[in-house]
Amino acid sequence: MARSADAINVSRRAMVFGITAGALVLALRAAPPANAQATRFGGAAMRGGIKDDPRLFLALDESGTVKLLCHRAEMGQGVRTSWAMVVADELGANLDRVEVVQAPGDESRYGNQDTDGSRSMRHHFLPLRRIGAAARRMLEEEAAARWNVDVSTVATDQHAVVHRTTGRRLGFGALASGAAARPVPLPDTLVLRPANEFRFVGRDRIPLVDNHDITTGRAVYGIDVRLDNMAFAVVARPPVHGGKVKRFDATETMKVPGVLAVIPIAAPALPSGFMPLGGVGIVAENTFAAIKGRSRLEIEWDDGPNGTYDSAEYRAALEVAVGRPGDVVRDDGDADAALARAPRRVAATYYTPHLAQAPMEPPTATARVGDDLCEVWASVQSPEAVRTDLSKRFGLPREKVIVQPLLLGGGFGRKAQPDFAAEAAVLSRAMNGRPVKLIFTREDDLQHSFFHAVSVDRLEAGFDQNGRVVAWLHRTAGPSIRSIFAPEVTHKAAFELAMGAVDVPFAIPDIRVENPEATAHTRIGWFRAVANVPHAFAVQCFVAELAAAAGRDPKGFLLELIGPDRLIAPASLSDRWTYGEDPKLYPFDTARLRRVIETAALKADWGRRRPDGTGLGIAAHRSFLSYAAAVVEVEVGRGGEIVVRQVDLAFDCGALINPDRVRSQLEGAVVQGIGIALLGEISFKAGRAEQSNFHDYEVPRIDGVPKDIRVHMVKSSGYDAPLGGVGEPGLPPVAPALANAIHAASGARFRALPIQARTKPQLQ
Amino acid sequence: MTSFTVNGAIHSFDGDPETTLLWYLRDVAGLTGTKFGCGQALCGACTVHIDGQATRSCQTPVADLEGRSVVTIEGLSADGSHPLQVVWREINVAQCGYCQGGQIMQAAALLSDNPHPTDSDIDAAMSGNICRCGSYPRIRAAIKLAAERT
Ligand code: FES
Numbered sequence A: 001m002a003r004s005a006d007a008i009n010v011s012r013r014a015m016v017f018g019i020t021a022g023a024l025v026l027a028l029r030a031a032p033p034a035n036a037q038a039t040r041f042g043g044a045a046m047r048g049g050i051k052d053d054p055r056l057f058l059a060l061d062e063s064g065t066v067k068l069l070c071h072r073a074e075m076g077q078g079v080r081t082s083w084a085m086v087v088a089d090e091l092g093a094n095l096d097r098v099e100v101v102q103a104p105g106d107e108s109r110y111g112n113q114d115t116d117g118s119r120s121m122r123h124h125f126l127p128l129r130r131i132g133a134a135a136r137r138m139l140e141e142e143a144a145a146r147w148n149v150d151v152s153t154v155a156t157d158q159h160a161v162v163h164r165t166t167g168r169r170l171g172f173g174a175l176a177s178g179a180a181a182r183p184v185p186l187p188d189t190l191v192l193r194p195a196n197e198f199r200f201v202g203r204d205r206i207p208l209v210d211n212h213d214i215t216t217g218r219a220v221y222g223i224d225v226r227l228d229n230m231a232f233a234v235v236a237r238p239p240v241h242g243g244k245v246k247r248f249d250a251t252e253t254m255k256v257p258g259v260l261a262v263i264p265i266a267a268p269a270l271p272s273g274f275m276p277l278g279g280v281g282i283v284a285e286n287t288f289a290a291i292k293g294r295s296r297l298e299i300e301w302d303d304g305p306n307g308t309y310d311s312a313e314y315r316a317a318l319e320v321a322v323g324r325p326g327d328v329v330r331d332d333g334d335a336d337a338a339l340a341r342a343p344r345r346v347a348a349t350y351y352t353p354h355l356a357q358a359p360m361e362p363p364t365a366t367a368r369v370g371d372d373l374c375e376v377w378a379s380v381q382s383p384e385a386v387r388t389d390l391s392k393r394f395g396l397p398r399e400k401v402i403v404q405p406l407l408l409g410g411g412f413g414r415k416a417q418p419d420f421a422a423e424a425a426v427l428s429r430a431m432n433g434r435p436v437k438l439i440f441t442r443e444d445d446l447q448h449s450f451f452h453a454v455s456v457d458r459l460e461a462g463f464d465q466n467g468r469v470v471a472w473l474h475r476t477a478g479p480s481i482r483s484i485f486a487p488e489v490t491h492k493a494a495f496e497l498a499m500g501a502v503d504v505p506f507a508i509p510d511i512r513v514e515n516p517e518a519t520a521h522t523r524i525g526w527f528r529a530v531a532n533v534p535h536a537f538a539v540q541c542f543v544a545e546l547a548a549a550a551g552r553d554p555k556g557f558l559l560e561l562i563g564p565d566r567l568i569a570p571a572s573l574s575d576r577w578t579y580g581e582d583p584k585l586y587p588f589d590t591a592r593l594r595r596v597i598e599t600a601a602l603k604a605d606w607g608r609r610r611p612d613g614t615g616l617g618i619a620a621h622r623s624f625l626s627y628a629a630a631v632v633e634v635e636v637g638r639g640g641e642i643v644v645r646q647v648d649l650a651f652d653c654g655a656l657i658n659p660d661r662v663r664s665q666l667e668g669a670v671v672q673g674i675g676i677a678l679l680g681e682i683s684f685k686a687g688r689a690e691q692s693n694f695h696d697y698e699v700p701r702i703d704g705v706p707k708d709i710r711v712h713m714v715k716s717s718g719y720d721a722p723l724g725g726v727g728e729p730g731l732p733p734v735a736p737a738l739a740n741a742i743h744a745a746s747g748a749r750f751r752a753l754p755i756q757a758r759t760k761p762q763l764q
Numbered sequence B: 001m002t003s004f005t006v007n008g009a010i011h012s013f014d015g016d017p018e019t020t021l022l023w024y025l026r027d028v029a030g031l032t033g034t035k036f037g038c039g040q041a042l043c044g045a046c047t048v049h050i051d052g053q054a055t056r057s058c059q060t061p062v063a064d065l066e067g068r069s070v071v072t073i074e075g076l077s078a079d080g081s082h083p084l085q086v087v088w089r090e091i092n093v094a095q096c097g098y099c100q101g102g103q104i105m106q107a108a109a110l111l112s113d114n115p116h117p118t119d120s121d122i123d124a125a126m127s128g129n130i131c132r133c134g135s136y137p138r139i140r141a142a143i144k145l146a147a148e149r150t
């Protein structure tokens, strides 16, 4: 137990946990009273809520160094840098004097720590400002007291407090201990800095706080943790979800030099949530030996109930399902009657396959589990989920389960599901507390993902005599993420349907959305942008198909379908989720959608004449409370080769905190979107994922993406308006815009992803 | 026993001769800047220089290294001042950063062979290095900027 504090100093450089001696603040402050009656939204509605007490997150020492505890996971979205920018601005600190420290998992202390849903900045911009503003106030009061002047005559200036009239100046370091003895100002007395005083927020190209470590190989990711006497492990898992080991023989495995132990892991009952899949762990002196030992393992599996899962047959079954009515999840007017009397109807069915997130750093965790203390270092998006699971599993009080997230080498949703952390812990326990680092090989990662759900979407629309769309029927079927938590889940959840299926903003009088049944036969989970990916693909391709059927320009047709500028209450779209936010703060603003469409089109020079074999496609989608539109230019060769020439993505997430990281997220979304459109598919035969590494699960490479990925920001509001998300919403419009561009270039319409796997025979 | 140098220091290894350089560096030598991404020469995350050539350490048995000189991202420069490291920071190339050590090592080998690469030279040299975050436009821009400065 005495080791818990130093145990956590795993990297070669010291890491500090929690704010310790010399912390800024001593006095206690009651949490703001909560209105128990009111429905909660946003961060307040999340497990653990929001905390904004500066004592929890800030430390200032006498050298003037500000330590900022970041309690969200860094996985490439830039949260560590962006948080430092916000706090530095409110505090009046210099950014290069702010050191960002990664918080351990502890939601009772720090509030919610799930890094997902594109909400870290959305939920924390104001709390971070309050943290900075409270600390600034304490520094100002301390300086004013020392000079015996009124606090209204002092202000911060570049890491110091100055007396405005005399120009006297005291650095933050000199004020640290005195300021720390002052009471924390109450939240309603805080004055936030006006935006025109920001020196970092909104400024472009702020250097990443981890830049030096990343470019010199010194950044410590989950996979880089090193402990004394550490062993290394891989696990042979049942190839079919829900399967288990029938028998195994480790004789040959044990002969591999360096192999230390072979440890069976029990298979969980279904639904298995974030539990490990079971199988056989191989623990060795190094990872090479563990992998080699696993390859010598003789093992026979009992496949269980999903042993016949075949994703091609599943697709066919879902295509039948969407031919029939399903649960009605949005019903405006009478779509059936409107369709029946429409003189012209158009219908099409779309398919989006399973995908694996495939973060570059595969799932990995290191654990040291003794009798009365469990420590985990891992690349996790949800450290508290690990604590909950392991405290139950080992019968330890929660405070004896310490989970330290490190840098994540990408997440994309995979690391929100910490099965790997529990595997490492189980193996360490079985090794009598010896630290064990568990890694997924790439094969493990692709075959034991929490897969992006398949979706089959059938759309049908009716035109009136004047060529206007008067009826819309969308049937969407696919397994739900809820299936990993509850038995017999047969329908998409409200949150999945509100990701682009029900919340279509079209000015069509009769709209019905239905959700026929589908049961999961593999592990389903979160993937960047989640159900927005298939829904936007189907809806935005279908709009372009309708435009073609009507002989209209797709951009003009899309804008006409969206109709006049208006604010739509989410409830009137049957959106029962609105990303967990207050629907009053986040109506669907069709003017914002229109503006991103117009911006993308303008920047791409929509409508210009193009050479034969090239074409432009457009798509727009609102998700995570942000608005995105993409115009993609492709060239289709005679043999069906597709070259993506240029992408223009226009984006409106409200105010920009860290413009460079918004752009980089959007650039990344375009690249990932091209991969989803053209390359990626995990297919299943006999319950087993058929792909195993990047040769058969292809992702975009530098030669497959355009040199011109152009991102255009549409700023619709200032820093006082509610923020939208950034990490995910750039992704959904990319694949449909690309499919629409292929149609424009070649006349071929692809309704199933990935396109490249299907192009050559059909385009020739 | 195989003896070789890593970033100038002498290393020797007498374990399983099939052990690959990647896992030797990471698990035995404690040099974790070289990353695992695929283990099959498909992603480039594990790229190091062996006698100056960009090489996938996941495919290189330690037994083949007798007398050879290995440089990892930690040893590319003493203080992060290699021109590519500098431009990588200037352009904020990294997202998660996990692939970037391998990208920089690959790009460093490219520039030392070809100080002024064209776009297609960059495609040819860099297409073995996956960035799942999609930082490719910035990787290309950074290589060009570094080339311009030489
Ligand atoms: S790990 Fe060596 S190329 Fe991917």
Ligand code: FES
Residues within 6 Å of the ligand: A076, A360, A409, A410, B094, B095, B096, B097, B098, B099, B100, B130, B131, B132, B133, B134, B135
């Ligand atoms: S920066 Fe994340 S994989 Fe390249």
